[in-house]
Amino acid sequence: MLTTQLTEIRPASISLGRGLDLKNPVLLASGTVSYGEELSKLTDLSKLGGIVTKAISLEVREGNLPQRIVETPAGMLNAIGLANVGVEKFIEEKMPFLRAQQFHTVVNIVGKSVDDYCEVVRRLEDVEGISGYEINLSCPNVKGECIIFGVDERATFEITSELRKCTNRHLMIKLTPNVTSIATIALAAERGGADSVSLINTVVGMAVNYKTRKPMLKNVTGGLSGPAIKPIALAKVWEVYNAVKIPIVGMGGITNFEDAMEFFLVGASAVQVGTMNFVSPNIGATVAEQIEHYFSTEKGTTFKNFIGSFEI
């Protein structure tokens, strides 16, 4: 069913490589859709190219203690701590729903070591209904874990090449903006065999209370997301677009159709909508429809030609 839908010619369909052929370039971002079921009651997820699941680790994780989120001007800080059901329960409890859907499921994976990441991929590799993996090398909220790979060129190359040996599915490496040169890390992922890179993960931030002299988040620091980070995300996507040849999945503060178009303009082949799902459960489907409408009515450009058509 999914395959027939995707082979239709649609105005903004896009192939990100290795079977991740999206009917339109809108995904929902990891950590903002859980495993899809809750949102499916409030929006038509089949209008989307796909969703990226909440990060899955080898073992079940309880996550951080409260307070986990703080609202900031036009954004929010989170330090959830990768709370998730673990790979086995994910397969057993979450995949039956996802497998039956009319959109691509990309599974976000997190781990403490290269072996951890590879083991999760190995366990998922024969599970039907998964179109690819987004490798989370960039969660800023769990100390000494995934982020230690994502800030290091060599470690990014190594983990990507190891994962490449474990899977024939689409391999998307999610990058952190909390580095000196995101293009260098993106190139390392490309050399390691990544099919695409997704960016940006959240920007490290902090909120404090001068009266209590305490941090607002139990974790002290958190990841900033939402419209506040869109200018940073656009700059990083543009930087990476000028460095790599593989497709870029852009994200960071997308709240509407216009925001998504800005990401395509500076080089993203697809986008992920994240924090705005919390505010407006139907936002992803709305943006997807508007993109399809634009490229089916706009004369003189196709979606593929529009990608990276930024003029300076």
Place this chain on the structure above:
Amino acid sequence: MQIETDNEIRDLSLEVISNKQLTPSINVIVLHAPEVASRFKAGQFMEIKVNDSLFPLLRRPFSIHRVVGEQIEIMSKVVGIGTKILYSLKAGEKLQTLAPLGNTFGYDKDDFDLGVLISGGIGVAPMVMLEETLRARSKDVLNIVGARTAEELVTRYLTNVHLATDDGTAGFKGNVISLFSEILPSLKGKRLRVFACGPNPMLNALSKFCNAQEIPCEVSIESTMGCGIGICYGCPVRIKHSDGTIHNKLLCQYGSVIDAREILFDE
């Protein structure tokens, strides 16, 4: 926790019928909500986007104060930028709302004859609907309402009310738990169930008190909430299960009403 509800959540734009400022910081907003009003049950809440701008960004959770026909009433207290906007809202404006959300108070339990409704501050908001629900089930109701000072007390539509203020400007001088322990001997022989809402330190102390006295107690917990629908994972509460294991649960999915024997407060 207690009662299965028809929880088809709707994302609706609702018109403000009126906004009454009851105190310098507390207001009641009446919304025209024909699609969902009749489906609300005592203890449930809704998520409200206070304006259509990106600041403030997130919706905010509010318990349902009252339902009158096709209208729902929300009682709000100014604590930050979102509630400040709500305080000065005008009739005719619209609010984007997600509702109904959460579980309900256990008003249908048959283990009690007298519902003791204990609230602190803006925690009084859901008690009106709860009292009406209990009375409709022929239960007796006793309200204990606390606030810091007399001018912050709001008891509209509540009956059999006992007041407590921190500064003694109205009713009992002290907190609601001290007042409850004073009243308790006079309730001897009655089958009680405590329903509480208020600041978490109050609910923590009350839970301990009720657990020690072996009085059934359920508390409607307050938390920062990102989405209200279980996708942001921002509202964890620590739950101690009957087998002794402790797990994080999302308040928006598991609550917001939780049994006092289950909830573990952050201390």
